[in-house]
Each structure stands twice: as C-alpha cells, then as structure tokens.
Amino acid sequence: MLLFIEQLLNGLQLGIMLFLMSTGLTLVFGIMQVINLAHGSFYMIGAYVGATVALRTDSFLLGVLAALPAAALAGMVVETLVLRRLYKKDHLDQVLATFGLIMFFNELTRILWGRQPLFMDVPAWLSGSVEIIPGVPYPSYRLAVIAVGIMVGVLLYLLFTRTRIGMQIRAGASNREMAGALGVNIRLLYTLVFGLGTLLAGLAGVMAGPILAVEAGMGESVLILTFVVIVIGGIGSIRGALAGALLVGLVDTLGRAFLPILLRLFLSPAYADGAAASLASMSVYLLMAAVLVWRPKGLLPAHG
C-alpha cells in the first residue's frame, strides 16, 4: 500500500512533466496547425541552460530563471526564422523541416557541451523528504515539481479564460482570418504562443534535470510520450492534455512498478519479469491504441 502511494505520486510527477510539455505542443498543433517535432529540443535547451547556470552559480533557482527565457527566446527565434514559413505548407514539409531542426539542435549541444551528460544536483533546500502520511517519506523535490505543475496549470487556466490575450489566442485558434480582421496581430500572437509553449517545455526540461541525465537527444524520448498524450487527449485541447498527461504518467509508472508483481501470480518468476518488462514498456501505447479505437478524436477534443 505504501509502495502504491509512492508510485502513485511518481506517476503524478511524470504526468505533470508531460503536461508541461504537451500544453505547449498541443497549442502549436491546435492553433497554428503545425506539427512540430522539435518541441523536445526546447526541453533540452531548457535543461542544458538551466544545468549550466546552476552548476556555475550553485543556485538552482538562478538556473530555472535562466532556462525559462532561454527556451522561450530560442522558440521565438525558431518560429520567426523557420516555422512561420511552414504554416501554409503541408504536414509533411513541417515534419521534414522540424526533423532537420532536431538534428541541428542535438548536434549543436554536442558541440557546445560535449558528449558527456551533465548532472544537476537537487538544491539543498529540496533535497530532503517529507512524510506525506505517517510512514511514507517522499522526496520533497518531486513534491515541488508536482506543486509547480499544478500552479502552472492554474495560471494557464486564468490566462486563457480571464485575460485579453487569452481570449485572442482562443479567437485565433477557432478562426484565424476572422480574428485578424478584427484587429488581432496574428503573426505576433503566434510567435508569443510559440514562445509560451517552448517556455513551458524549457521549464519541464530544467525541472527534469536533477531527475534525469541532461544529454543531447533527451528531448526525443519525452517528445514521443508527449505525442501519445496529445493523441489521447485530443489535439489542441489543454484539458485533454492534462487528462492525457496524468493518464499516461500513471499508467507508465504503475505499469512498470506493478506489472511484474501482477504477472508473477500467473507465470513463473523468470518468465513473468521478461513479459512484464515488455508489457510495461508498451503499456502507454496500448492505452493510446485503446483510446483510438474507442474515440479517434481523443478523450476531450478541442472543438466539439
């Protein structure tokens, strides 16, 4: 039971990371109709910049503060230079160009930082653990990640429903020409939305730094999980991204933790571990397939 609660929180924490990644990406998909494979690169940029600054200054917070603008800025530059030219092209071109961007960014980080992964330490004030319920200690860093994720979720909700720019973004999403005709600067808006998306990806990256190794290509594994989240949740839908992210986070974490135990009830231990490992690594994709059969448009599609 205690293990279960711990794993539940781990799943929640992975879900929060995926939520930060998928919100930005689902906005770009839904609003600009662009498929952006390079989203993981901004996660990587956030992690690298954050890790470098944190290692130099010995301050994790400064690392986070540096990572956010770096990722947002990189995102806006890429949007202006490349993606802006792809809005009118078909998805295939977007795939190819953003694939090229991934190659470029991965290799660039290898040139700048070398092939050795960077390791970031959890800041001292978050390195302890908290007893959530008596007898269950849980690392406070992971709890902080969950808290930050929830905070970002609330802020995004307020941004989209309560502010003028949020209204413009929603207007731009449902009808680009109409919003433009009513005086919204769509170009600028798109750049800002893209920057917001990459900022969130950078945040996810820098927060993942102390948990995972910071290395070139780290963005891709999370990118594909993000795709799964978006397919499950429905393209362009932030609520869908939240639901999908939590679902994927929980299924993946709990699957890895409990499938071996579960399968040992039916199979011999040696065989059960192998089968459980295979099944656990496939679980989120099987979940996606199931959602797809049941609801091809995702659980909470953006428009109707």
Place this chain on the structure above:
Amino acid sequence: MTVNRKTIAIVAGALLLVALPVIAGLTDEPYLVTLASRILIYALAAVSLDLMLGFGGMVSLGHAAFFGIGAYGVGILSMHAFEGTVLFNWPLAIGGSQAALTVWPLAVLFSAAAAGIIGALSLRTTGMHFIMITLAFAQMLYYFFVSLEAYGGDDGLSLFARNTLPGLDLGDDRQFYFVCLAALALFLFFSWRLVHSRFGMVIRGCKDNERRMKSLGFPTFRYRLVCVIIAGAGAGLAGALIANQTEYVSPGLMHWTRSGEILVMVLLGGMGTLFGPVLGAATLLLMEEFLSIYTEHWMVFLGPFLVVVVLFAKRGIYGILAGGNGNHG
C-alpha cells in the same frame, strides 16, 4: 518510350548501378560495394514508403518499424537455427532457418502482418493524428524489442552468418550487391505496375479527394490498408536485406530517427515518383559519408540543409533531373 531527360536519367542510373562492382574492383575500393548495397537497401525501404506517402498521401513517421521487424525476422530465425532450438512449440513446432528462400518471405510476412495491425488502427485517423500515431506505434515496437531480453534486448543480435541462397554465395559482398539490386529492381517493377493499375488509381484518388472516392463507391479504408500492408512488406524485405548485410540486428534499426531518415530520403528524392526515393537514398547516405570525413558533427550541417530543401526545393532531386513531367514515376 520516347527519349527524354527522364529516360536518359533512368538508363544512366541503371547502367551505373550494374557497372558499380566493376568500377569498385578497378579502383580498388571494395568499400564502395558495401556502401552501394546499403544505398540499394535503403532505397528499397524508401520506395516502399513512397507507395503510401507519395501515392497514397499517408504520411507515416513509423516506417522503420516494418524495416526493423523484417530484420529481426532474419535475426531471430538465424539465432534459432544456430542454437538448434525451436521458435514456437504450439500450434506447430517452428525451428530456426538460414535459407533465404524460407526466411525472407517469412520476414516480409511478419512485416506485412504488423503493417496490417498498425495500419488498421492508424487509418482510423488522418493528417496530424496519423503522423503521431504511426510514430508512437513504431516507438512501441522499438521499446518492445529493447525489453526483449531473449533476443538480445538493447544490445541486439549478431548473426553468425548471412542467409543461404541456392547457387549464390551471399557472404560474398559483390554477389550480395547484385541480390540487393535485383530485389530493388523487382520491387520497382512491381510498384510501377501497381501504381498504374486500377488499385493504384484508387489509391491516388484517395490522396486527392477521399470523400469523392467514397461517394464513387470505393471502400477507401480497405484500399488504403492494403497499400499500407504492401508498403510494410517492402520495408520488411529491405530489413531482411540489411540484417544480412550487417549481420547484426538491433532495436536501433526501428528507432524513430530511422523512420525520419527514410522519410527524408523520399522527400529529398521527390515523392510520388518511383525513382526519386532511390536518388534520395543515394544522396542522403552519400552526404553522410562525405560530411563525416570532414567532421563528426555532420548533422549540424545536414539539419539546416533539410530545412532549406523544404523551404526552397519542393520537387526533390528527381523532379529537377527529370524536368517537366516527373510527376508519376
């Protein structure tokens, strides 16, 4: 067949490919034959992808899955043949095999079956969803093979020898090269017949306007699915060949960047043409070889190059070479 730029380009290319082992022998660069075999194998994979991508309008970012399954088909059967163990006990006892005439069709069959399942699920969606879903399924298979410890897991499987083909010695690089060339030529011929058949017309019709094809009474889903299965089978054959060439299979063969590379080959060469992907495969692999002589960080140049190709050279290399009507293979 009238003599135009297209015919000249194709004939010149074919002559070059046939003469290549001789040239490699004369210039004493046996490595050329290995490289060229690799190009032919990837060209086969790229042509198969182009069937669904260029002609069927289905943008798949998971084609390497079928490539990898074909390769693993060879690897797994070879391992069982070597160890003298059986693959299955039920319902039939199936042992390993080294005979190309048994193993290759089986590898193709495995890939086609996987394409059937993945296709049936993915084709429920279109556009952006389809791209992401094919990608996700391919990654699923990638992780499946990574965690498959019985067959090497992450480290992959080494073959103890290439497959055997009666009358030929596949262990000889030159003979193997001609087998690859024959496989590619046969697949190109098959694809050419396919594209110009009624089936091909329906598939191309679905690309342009699926709704209209539906109202004309065509069961478009079934046509598309068959197209995906054929494409998967072609990639499976390419996978079987690459396993033989490198005598090694690993999950890396089906990593999503591999799918991306195959996609790049198709686009670079010119999609919706049959010879374009062949040119694209040659160009990409030669560029990799060439750039890696000068710098280990060649990707930093290749990446922006791709962006530039997308932004400025839409029709691909074949479109430029063949001039005017390079549209339908």
